[in-house]
Amino acid sequence: MPVISVVIPAYNASKTIQETIESVLNQTFTDFELIVINDGSQDTTLNVVDFIKDPRLRVFSYPNAGVSASRNRGLAKATSEYVSFLDSDDLWTPDKLEAQLQALQANPQAAVAYSWTDYIDEFGQFLYPGNHLTVTGDVYSELLVNDFLENGSNPLIRREALREVGGFDESLFGPEDWELFIRLAARYPFVVVPRSQILYRLSTTSISFNLSRQETQCLQVIERAFNQAPESLQYLKLRSLANLYQYLLFRGLAGPLGQQNALAAARCLWHCVKYDPAVLRGRSRLMLIVSLKIVAAILLPPQLTSALLKAVKKDSGKTVTH
Secondary structure, eight states, rough: OOOOEEEESSOOOOHHHHHHHHHHOOOOOOOOEEEEEEESSSSSSHHHHOOOOTTEEEEEEEOOOOHHHHHHHHHHHSSEEEEEEEEEOOOTTTTHHHHHHHHHHHHHOOOOOEEEEEOOOOSOOEEEEOOOOOOOOOHHHHHHHOOOSSSSSSSSSEHHHHHHHHHHHTTOOHHHHHHHHHHHHHTTTEEEEEEEEEEEEEOTGGGGOOOOHHHHHHHHHHHHHHHHHOOGGGHHHHHHHHHHHHHHHHHHSSSSOOOHHHHHHHHHHHHHHHOHHHHHHHHHHHHHHHHHHHHHHHHHHHHEEEHHHHHHHHHHHHHHHH
16 A cells, blocks of 8 residues: 555646656655546546556546545545645645655654745746745644645645545635645644745636635635634634735736736725735835836826836835945
């Protein structure tokens, strides 16, 4: 029986699935099974996977049901003590499984080991580092306000703990990872491998860029989490809401900023400040640039918006220097 089960849910992933699978097969830790759940793909995903020959690889096909259902289907097929999930467009560094397994084996009371995330574009080029936070032990209160694991391709989890908390909520589409992490953190300690081992691929068509749906789904997670949280942690709810709208704000600003998107960003900024006015004091220069970018995108042609922002950033840099 292998030590680790790796589950990859795949839907129309023909462009990236081979590189994703290779990042698993190239792990320094080799005692794993790789379970690919073909979630009703309409492209050549299944052909690409079938072309890969490795005795550790198992493929199962189902009608399309979404990523949470696919992960749960993979979990049901898993035979190992530890389970890790990997989205079909994300990548791991070669030492990911080895380092996380060592962390869990050194901390038998912990159920989750996570690493840091860096972000790549559709072509696999580095974009920017993730949060790179180090939070260990009882992380429940921190996870209520911030998904510091950042994505579902990150952790290695004890399979018994996943069964104990019930797997992924199939009614969610977007923040299902965060919701599961909160339930795990309510029962078990976490450990961290403090280095970048997950390469999370961003594209304008990804779930994280559908801001309206992301907002609705995340609000559901926050309401549910704080309905179950003790009274002593209820004060964290406003900070959780502020963090959500700050995330949505910067995710929206990462894409093309037309007038409609600028209006949506303005609404996110307003909610962020409403729930946590300290944001303006703590990040005043950044928030000034963000506000100007939003206002300019609403009122000015794109060329003037670009010129104004360059001038503001230049003056901002001079202020810092002098």
